[in-house]
Amino acid sequence: MRICAKLGCGEPAAATAALRYRDRVLWIGDLLPARDPNLFDLCLGHAARTTAPYGWRRVDGRTPAVPAAPGGA
Numbered sequence: 001m002r003i004c005a006k007l008g009c010g011e012p013a014a015a016t017a018a019l020r021y022r023d024r025v026l027w028i029g030d031l032l033p034a035r036d037p038n039l040f041d042l043c044l045g046h047a048a049r050t051t052a053p054y055g056w057r058r059v060d061g062r063t064p065a066v067p068a069a070p071g072g073a
Helices: 044-049
Strands: 015-020 025-030 040-042 057-060
Touching: 015 044, 040 044
Parallel strands: 025 057
Antiparallel strands: 015 025, 015 040
């Protein structure tokens, strides 16, 4: 299990983030299957609260969660 890259956070990683300097974009996507040293993994809370640098765009490309069917089926 991978943990959040934010200092002092011990929550499990749930998203992968990247800074795309050329496009001035902070991209947040679904957690990649394997760790990439060029990217950083974030927990749900930090993925939701992370902001893009000034003058950049924040793009959240995560797959929306599908609600569970009533009755667990």
